Amino acid sequence: MIRKFAFFAAAMAATLALFGPAGRAQAHATLDLREAPAGSYQKLAVRIGHGCEGTPTRVVRVRIPEGVSSVKLQPKPGWKAGVVREKLATPQTDAHGKTITEVVREAYWRGGRLEDNAFDEFAMQVKLPDSPETTLYFPVVQECDKGVHRWIQIPEAGRSARELKEPAPALRLGAPQKH
Amino acid sequence: MRRDPALLRVRRLHRGARALVAAMLAALGVLLSGVAQAHAVLAGSSPEAGARLAHAPAQLRLEFNEPVSVVALRVLDGAGANLAGPAQVEGGKVHAPLAIPLAGTGRYIVSYRVLSADSHPVAASFEFAVAAEPASQGAAPVASPLESPIVRDGQSAALGAAVAVRALFLATLAIVVGATLFRFVAGTNAGTTTGGGRGLIVACGVGVAASLLSIGLEGALALGEGAAALADAQAWHLGYASTRGTAALASAAGFVCLGLAAAATLVRWRGFLNVFGIVAALSAFVLSGHGATAEPRGLAQVLWMLHVLCALGWIGSLPPLVAALGRGTAAARIARRFSGRALVAVPLLLGAGLVMAAIEGGAAMFRGGFSFDYFEVLGIKLCLVTVMLALALWNRLALLPRFEAGEAAAARPLAWSIRAELLLGFAILAAAALLSHQLPPRSLGAVSSEPEAAILELTTASGSTRLRLRAAAGGEALLVELRDADDRPLRVQSLEMALASAAAGIESLPRELTPDAGGGWRLPAQSVPGAGRWRVEIEVLVSDFERHTFRALLDKGADGRLALRGADAQPVDADVSGSQSKSSR
The missing domain is CATH 1.20.120 (Four Helix Bundle (Hemerythrin (Met), subunit A))
Structure with missing residues (x-):
């Protein structure tokens, strides 16, 4: 009886694996994390899997979604890392009581060279917004010697990112971490 | 306990069958979970895209960044004839001989569809021209390819x-x-x-x-x-x-x-x-098929499976039911139970079917401009279903009570009536098979009844970007306008358009738009390679991190005039993932 049940369970699992989400998307620009606790400090890495039209990648730009703060980039040998800031229309107060007048809108790495047949990760540390059960999108623009990849497509409500040609890397915010 | 050899044999068979099922599932899993690597891209070609050559080339060469297998390679001349010979592939290099006559001036379209290593199709088209005179004398008459529709x-x-x-x-x-x-x-x-x-x-x-x-x-x-x-x-x-x-x-x-x-x-x-x-x-x-793409997807899929299950269950139960009628006393009980179950299944079947028909027919049904073929076949199917229902009702209300009462004479008409029902059932399945190869009106989108005056407005989900398409009076051009949420002209980084036609065998062919006096852009009718229906894909890069894709259907008549045919719900490129399952995460 137990064996019968085990076989049934295994077969159902196999069915789900077959007709459920199939693993693909290795070709896209992705984040190393799929999910993280809301409100937490996280290290996020944007993974670039290939160049454009066979040519090496020279610039990686990441749009920082609204609500993400305390952005710090991990230095990367051979690349010049930097951020683009934007002034806030109305200054806000952060969790430590400090007044914030500008936010990081974009992180970039320039001047390096990542061959088409290699992959690399571009890492940063961020504080995620305190809004569980939402999805953050980190649109990425990848500039190469020849051509550009814009991993900036955001799926419409109810649609799967798998239908998109160049989907933006996504991060699902889970339940907040207990301190 | 003594081991019974027969029992052992049965056990061994069980094990064998279980292993078979497990192996089958594993094989399917491996087949279906093909992990996508980077897709192939065209790294170079000869002739180059957009080239204007003095002499007709004898050979076409395409070079991809990774090994490919060629699905289709066509080089089409002005009459839509394919001039490319069989393609030879060495890794990422593709060669094909061209049979362009020496005096063959004109424009040619190269359309290719290849599979990259991950079996993902990659397809596109480009043009080159052969001019009798050197390229500097650009006024040489160049016939537009495909002026005749291709069947x-x-x-x-x-x-x-x-x-x-x-x-x-x-x-x-x-x-x-x-x-x-x-x-x-x-x-x-x-x-x-x-x-x-x-x-x-x-x-x-x-x-x-x-x-x-x-x-x-x-x-x-x-x-x-x-x-x-x-x-x-x-x-x-x-x-x-x-x-x-x-x-x-x-x-x-x-x-x-x-x-x-x-x-x-x-x-x-x-x-x-x-x-x-x-x-x-x-x-x-x-x-x-249609069940995979209808919206709202989750509801449509559940309804669709319910509809199919009830329909197949009903039709398929009829042969064993006829067989059971011959089984004396048990027959009346079985027939009664079947009839009782049908009372639940048939309303489910009809309800789900009608909702699906409404989804497939889309708003087009109410707007009055619909694809005739689809509704024709659907109408035939519904007529058959009505007759089958009438027969079933007659069986239940007239024949079954007599049969239950033990009237031997009622068995024959009941059996024949069920056989007739079965025949109708198979006819309905044939109509369903035909329907599955018709394009439902919803994929044709908002089809206007007045193509000459059609203005098609496509809006992004957020409403931040609106694309307005319009055929110029007389149909000599397609006009494109971009507006923001407040209906002001929208400045964008780039606007790209591509045309594709499955009927003509032309994959996504980039087209250049010329700026219009009114602040918009225009696509002259001459830039549309031939008569027939074209899928238009317009990609708008609003800012570095914001891009939108709009799709529409465009007709070019035999007289060369353009007419809009509404929005296109079907993705143009074949770059759709194999599994259509909706992500619930």
Whole structure:
């Protein structure tokens, strides 16, 4: 009886694996994390899997979604890392009581060279917004010697990112971490 | 306990069958979970895209960044004839001889569709021109290619074969699912005695064959070739890479399970095999075809599976019901139970079917401009269903009570009436098979009844970007305008347009838009290569991190005039993932 049940369970699992989400998307620009606790400090890495039209990648730009703060980039040998800031229309107060007048809108790495047949990760540390059960999108623009990849497509409500040609890397915010 | 050799043999068979099922599932898993690597891209070509040559080239060369296999390679001249010879592939390099006459001036379209290593199709088109005079004298008359509409021979035969195979698939599935459900509904302990067991196994074999054949036919249709393309490995490869391939494998797996369940040796697994088999076979209906793409997706998929299950169960239960009528006293009880179940199943079937028809027909039904073919076939199907329902009602209200009362004379008319019902059922399945190859009006989008004045406005979900399309008076150009949420002209980084036509065998062909006096852009009719229906894809890069894609259908008449045909719900590129399942995360 137990064996019968085990076989049934295994077969159902196999069915789900077959007709459920199939693993693909290795070709896209992705984040190393799929999910993280809301409100937490996280290290996020944007993974670039290939160049454009066979040519090496020279610039990686990441749009920082609204609500993400305390952005710090991990230095990367051979690349010049930097951020683009934007002034806030109305200054806000952060969790430590400090007044914030500008936010990081974009992180970039320039001047390096990542061959088409290699992959690399571009890492940063961020504080995620305190809004569980939402999805953050980190649109990425990848500039190469020849051509550009814009991993900036955001799926419409109810649609799967798998239908998109160049989907933006996504991060699902889970339940907040207990301190 | 003494070991009974017969029992041991049965046990061994069980183990064998279990291993078979497990191996089958594992194989399917490996087949379906193809992990996508980077897709192939065209790194270079000779002639180059947009080149203007003094002399006709004798050879076409394409170079990709990784090894590819060629699905289709065409070089089309002004009359739409293919001048490319058989392609030779060495890794990422593709060569094909060209049969352009020496004096063959004009524009030529190179259209290619290749599979990259991950079996992902990559397709596009580009143009080059051959001028009798040097390129500097650009005024040399260059005939626009494809001024005549192209009708492909053999394609209708492939379509007919695909419909026939689909009908065969539906009929065998009905027989197998019906027999399985009938056992369950009738409550007969027919489980151990497999009266129709052998017949069912044969039906399952036919079902597997029909499922697998549909892969090749789908590929042949996608290639734009006749049924003869079945001998071509590329058709199979392409069909396999499409959603139909996934669906066909699922239904084949379902048939194998149902066939194993019908085999007498597997009594212990029968329940599971039946459930798994039916679910796998039904999932084929929502993995591919209209059921996979209708919106709202989750609801449509559930309704669709319910509709299919009830329809197949009803039609397929009729043969065992006729057989059961001959079984004396039990027959009346079985017929009554069947009739009772039908009272639940038929309203479900009709309700789900009507909702699906409304979704497929879309708002077009109410707007008055609809695709005639689709509704014609749907109308025939509904007429057949009405007659079948009337027969069933007559059976229930008139014949069944007499039969139950023990009137021997009532058995014959009842049996004949059920046979007639069965015949109608198969006719309905044939109509359903035909429907599955018609384009539902919803994919044609908002079809305007007045093409000359049609203004098509496409808006992003957030409403931040609006694209307005309009055919210029007289149809000599397509006008494109971009507006923001407040209806002000929108400045964008780039605007790119591509045209594709499956009928002409032209993959996504980039077109240049010229700025218009009114702040918009225009696509002159001459830039549309030939008469027929074109899929227009417009990509707007609003800012570095914001891009939108709009799709529409455009007709070019034989007189060269352009007319808008509404929004296009179907993605232009073949770059759609194999699985259409909705992400719930």
